[in-house]
Amino acid sequence: MAEPAGITLQTRLARGSFTLDVDLRLPARGTTVLFGPSGSGKSSLLRIAAGLEPAARGCVRIGGETWQDADSFLPPHRRALGVVFQHAALLPHLSVLDNLRYGWKRAGAATATLDAWIERLALSALLPRRPETLSGGERQRVALARALACEPRWLLLDEPLSALDAARRAEVLPFLETVRREAGLPILYVTHAIEEAVRLADHLVLLEDGRASACGPALEVLNRADLPLALREDAGVVLDATADARDAHGLVRLATAAGALYAHGATLAAGTALRVRIQARDVSLALSRHGDSSLLNLVPARLVALDPLPGGQVQARLEASGTPLLARISHRSVERLALQPGMMLWAQVKAVALLV
Missing domain, CATH: 2.40.50.100 (RNA polymerase II/Efflux pump adaptor protein, barrel-sandwich hybrid domain)
Known part of the structure; x- marks a missing residue:
């Protein structure tokens, strides 16, 4: 069986004294982690993939379908994406179930998909509750289910654990591993936490000052002695x-x-x-x-x-x-x-x- 076409993420974005300039070919399966310090361009690159940076130049292509190049630009609402940011951004006046149904109905996705992610992310007991009654970890699980229930072609996660304390991060990480294992779609995951990269990455991109300093299978990159990772205090x-x-x-x-x-x-x-x-x-x-x-x-x-x-x-x-x-x-x-x-x-x- 032929491998599905991969993802092209080739882009340039200048903003003041900072320039993001990358040319990546990413696998069509598994989780690609963008790892690097704050200010290295990780979130900007994810926003470009999502179509949220129209000033960016270059090419975004997934599975042979072009979302952006020199001649065309597909707006965010026409890109088959699921996106989860640092904060869940749930609709406060709706219950958890209605938050999940809101995006799911608009996408026209299968009922079985919504039910499956409610079960996989252990949300059944939360369905009647309002967002303000949930912990930070629970809100992120709802945001994950909302994104996945729409049956996206690509899931983008922008530091989804960074706003949580250590206990809530430990609570959510196993659910992210479930998503990695069972979603069956490519995932782009932004983080500056080495623990998240170690546990979730199938493919790893190291970003420094707007450039990709390394890109490849996660364990190969993590274990390279010639990269800055090997000089960190927690190497x-x-x-x-x-x-x-x-x-x-x-x-x-x-x-x-x-x-x-x-x-x-x-x-x-x-x-x-x-x-x-x-x-x-x-x-x-x-x-x-x-x-x-x-x-x-x-x-x-x-x-x-x-x-x-x-x-x-x-x-x-x-x-x-x-x-x-x-x-x-x-x-x-x-x-x-x-x-x-x-x-x-x-x-x-x-x-x-x-x-x-």
Whole structure:
């Protein structure tokens, strides 16, 4: 079966001293995350995709259908889009059900679609309520269902969790994973939160100062040591993992390409696929395997390179069974252990440090 045509997002927008200039080819399936600091152009690029920046020049094409080029411009209401912004923007005088029905009726979508997203996003108990009685997380779930019930060809999410506190973000993230898994349409997701990029991205675009500095499969981009991500204080690597077993004390054993790892986390059924993020600052190195240590995760690894960092630190690039790992250690430790590229070492990771 032939792959569906992808998405072209090639555009230029000048605004004062800032210029957004990108030329992207995005996949027709899965979630593409636009990641970067505030002011890098993420939301402007999403607004261009939505047709909300008519001054932008370039081309927006999805599945062989042109929404914008040098000769044409399809206005927002004629683009088959679902859009969710930072704030849900629900109609305050309508119940949750009537908010959902408002856009759904206008789109002429199937009743089954509306019912399916009410169920998937656990909204049945909220249907008679008014928006002012909902939490921020509940409002965003309603906004998601409203966008999806219209059967869009492309779903655009502009930092949908940024206005929520940590507890509400944790509440909504699993529902976003449900959307990613079950929506069956391309998603463009804007965020500056690395945790959201790690959990949701199939494809990742890094934006800096209006330019795309990297673009590709999410884990490839997240694990590249030559990008600014590797220099952040929370630098790390992301691994695909499968939940294997759980012990009597709540530790879950994860199967990864780097080897078995133990982590604290939510109850996971055996066979559950997930991603694990291991931060460089949570990895220590040893020349030999210690049997008298409290550390449970001991991974044999080859030292690939030592990259100096400010403040007397060094970032060690490692390879464990062909899988990249990072460790952030002191320059004094490098000298004391006489570390050299090519050496075989043991990477030590606390179970509590794994971000599942």
